[in-house]
Amino acid sequence: MIKVFIIDDHRIVLDGLVNLIQADKDLEICGTASGYSEFMDKIQSCSPDVILSDISLPGKSGIEILKEITNRLPNAGTIMLSMYTDEEFIFNAINSGARGYLPKNISGTELINAIKTVAGGGEYFSNDISKKVLSSYIKKARNPEENPSATSLSEREKEILKLYAEGKSNGEIADALFISIRTVESHKNHIMHKLNLKNPVDLVKFAIKNKYIEL
């Protein structure tokens, strides 16, 4: 028997899920919770194979619970169940250790399938979710990241660095970019902090090295 723990703050959904899962002969419910604290209480007396959790919860979100599970119960597989199918939701879930992601319009059969797949050590993403993951991956593969130390600067910071390396004063930079001198100084400090540079000379050296200006 596969032991399933369900977290959802909607009573009506929770009941529906419980009914659905109990109807399957291979699955049994080992506990339900409507939020983080209730889950933390009940999980002591139950070691589920699969945890089914909503993401949008009152208090700590499903993602927080997921992180907790990944730390404490590395053997349990977690499937996130959400109304949302935005990439941000999916990737946040995956990054936090989710082994499955299901939108809240899934059919009963697919839900059971997903639980069984994850319980067997696999991963399950419904059709549209897989598509989103894939297209995002393709996009990233096509636009490889540049030199990370340089790209860690924002466009505004790059502009300021370039003008500074060209020998412009704080006042001139402020005028050119329609910002205050204080902002320019603040940006410069931030750039040095980001790049772990010690002084303005290093700043100019960095600009030359990364071809912000031509000599």
Added chain:
Amino acid sequence: MLKLLKYRKRKISITDKLIIYYVSVSFLAVVIMGWVAFDTTKNSLFERTFSQLTAIREVKAREMESFFRSKLNETKSLAESVSMSDSNFRIIENFIANSEKYSGYMITDNPALLFGDRFKSGVNNQIIDYSKINKESGNYEISIIAMIENGAYLVMKIDESPINKTMLEMNPESGFGLSGESYIVGSDKLMRSQSRFVDNSVMKIVVKTPAADSAVAGKSGITIIDDYRGISVLSSYSPLNIPGLDWAILSEIDYSEAMKPIRSIETRILLITSIISILTFIITYLISKKITKPINRITSVINAIGSGKLSERNRIGANDEIGELADSINVMASKLQDQEIELEKEKKKRFSIATDAQDLERERLAKDLHDGLGQSIFAIKLMLERIEPRRLNGEGMLFKDVKEGIDNSIEEIRRISNGLMPAVLKEFGLPDAIRGLCKTISENTDIKVEFNDYLTEQITDKRTKIYLFRIAQEALSNIAKHSGASLAYVEISSGGYITLEIRDNGNGFDTELAKKGDGNGLYNMKERAEAIGGKLTIRSGEGIGTHISFYREGA
């Protein structure tokens, strides 16, 4: 039209007015004073000249009268001392030679024959103006007659020379100056003494002047007339009291000479008038500048305040009415400024309240849709799942349609809820929410939107999060709808500050024009930026696209 009306009424500056008033007043005063001085001087000058003329005339008249009286006596004595004998004639001749006054003599026993009705019979001693009788000869001859004896008469003759000696005065020091003269006219208006100006005038020049007329008629007086030369003169005239001679004496001086002192006074008055007028002009100009300068300054301050520069103030100046005016205006401006600030605060407060209420309402609605309706429908779907297909009695198709309908409803709810308040924002924060926006636009339009997150820490303030998200949402929606851009770039960064930058390579827009309308929600964006203590800068135009930049000091 208003402008036109304003200009139609010609502007006369205070300076102009003051100069016109003061110069005309001072000019009038100087002119009146000058005229009075001139008139007084002229009158006293006339008076003096006339009295001088009269004095001289009197002196001359006395001299002439005493001259003839003495000649009459002389002749009488002479006649008494001689008898009709030849030897006596020598005495007479000697007398004539010694006295030099007489031009000759004769003895006649029938004077009536010689003098006609001029000779008054029975008068022993008399003077007859013989030249009047013997006009044709042109000779000047006064006859002094005295009876010798037995009807014989001694006639002593006097010509013009002794008379001229007394009357003619050529010396300018004599009180007559260069144009003064005294002369005698007979009742026939012919001159009986030499004119100062015309040679051989005796018995030749007729003096036809009102003064001569009056004098001959026995009147004396003063008058201004044109004399025998036709020159304007001041004239003092009177008859001469010499028995037998109906003569008159006139003392005259040219008007122009008598008035000479007046001319210099005239010139002086004119000069003084001019100097005073010019001085008045200069002083008035300086004074008016002193008055109008602060007024002009106040005017420009008021104009500045009127055009919205409420921080404009008058300098605290003089301790007078204008100074008070300036102070009052400063007080007014301060109050206006305070009110403006209050109003602005109130506006911002209202904006915040309204916006927050709206955001809250949206969030609530999104939550209701998601947590309420959405979950219920999902639960319904789960219940339907439990219906066994074999129990449907051939209604399988309908069952499938119902499930599809439910799926669509869930999708719709998700869409609406996300539009109202993205769950991503609440669950994962601002960068993920903005990334979602960028992605949506990239996927649904031809605009490629790049997003970079350089936040060093998460933004925790819910209001800041929501407002920045709304700014990004508005900006990106504008880019999608209006910009015509092919690329857009969004970045968010922090580090003792928070910046949000949204740029595109589109057509840009006229920021001035956009300010007037509520163009593309720019106003809302700015208000939101300021409501969370930041500042939104918008640059836009052909060639640079649009660059919206949010900046806030502090995290």
